[in-house]
Amino acid sequence: MNEHDEATTDPVDAATAAFVAHRNLLFTVAYEMLGSAADAEDVLQETWLRWIKVDLGQVSDRRAYLVRIVTRQSLNRLRTMKRRKETYIGSWLPEPLLTTPDVAEDADLAESLSMALMLVLESLSPTERAVFVLREVFDVGYDEIAAAVGKSAAAVRQIAHRARKHVEARRPRETVSPGQAQAVLETFKRALETRDLRILLDVLAPDVVLVSDGGGVKLAAPRPVVGAEKVVRFYLGEAAVVRAAITCEATVVNGNPALLVHLDGAFDGVLATRVEDGRITGLYYVRNPHKLTRVASETSLTLR
Helix, strand or coil: CCCCCCCCCCHHHHHHHHHHHHHHHHHHHHHHHHCCHHHHHHHHHHHHHHHCCCCHHHCCCHHHHHHHHHHHHHHHHHHHHHHHHHCCCCCCCCCCCEECHHHHHCHHHHHHHCHHHHHHHCCCCHHHHHHHHHHHHCCCCHHHHHHHHCCCHHHHHHHHHHHHHHHHCCCCCCCCCHHHHHHHHHHHHHHHHHCCHHHHHHHEEEEEEEEEECCCCCCCCCCCEECHHHHHHHHHHCCCCCCCCEEEEEEEECCEEEEEEEECCEEEEEEEEEEECCEEEEEEEECCHHHCCCCCCCECCCCC
């Protein structure tokens, strides 16, 4: 159905068709802004409730209008989440998503979804994050972003420039191919399962940073762990794993190679990495069970 087709007699049917056609995009926008699939789903519900009240005859571009609603609802949710994170126990990491193969094949989308970059986005203000995501990830025009965030186009350009500089200063220095990242992760996987200290220290960069998220439910480092030796001690010296058999299953999370970690056969968490110069410079370990509900089945994400 053409989205400008007026032949549909039931406005709810027309609204439903447009919403369903763009749902994966809307979820991707919300997730990129929030880092939480659960909150992104809530935003989509709020978007739907507003969308069905819109007079479609007055909407020239339904996709743009829907993205605008999602952006506004995501900004509202970001401010709520900020207060929630202030009382969060330990480090906060994005909710990992098991993604479809096409996400990994889209280099721009995979990079934007990586745990490393999404963690950088956490350091932006809500408006900066919305502007950066819409402009840099989804290539939305400045005028449309301005309408979505309630700023002038000139202000949006300044915000975009400031956010871009902030992100560029903190994003990985080198972009590696999925194959290179997978090879490094496979080496780390074998070393972790066999508790081979020498290989672990070889595959980890000297200044590697580990961020672990237990949410107060599972044991996790309260602050980032810095340095290869300290990271190894955390993994192999932690009481929960010191006697447990560690097994890891290779997977693709947020469009990037990752591991599903099991202790004595029981699923324990998701481990994502950042790889630069053939070594791991960042480890992101999500153990909070409330954040592990989206790794059993694939989530479809898209830039279009």
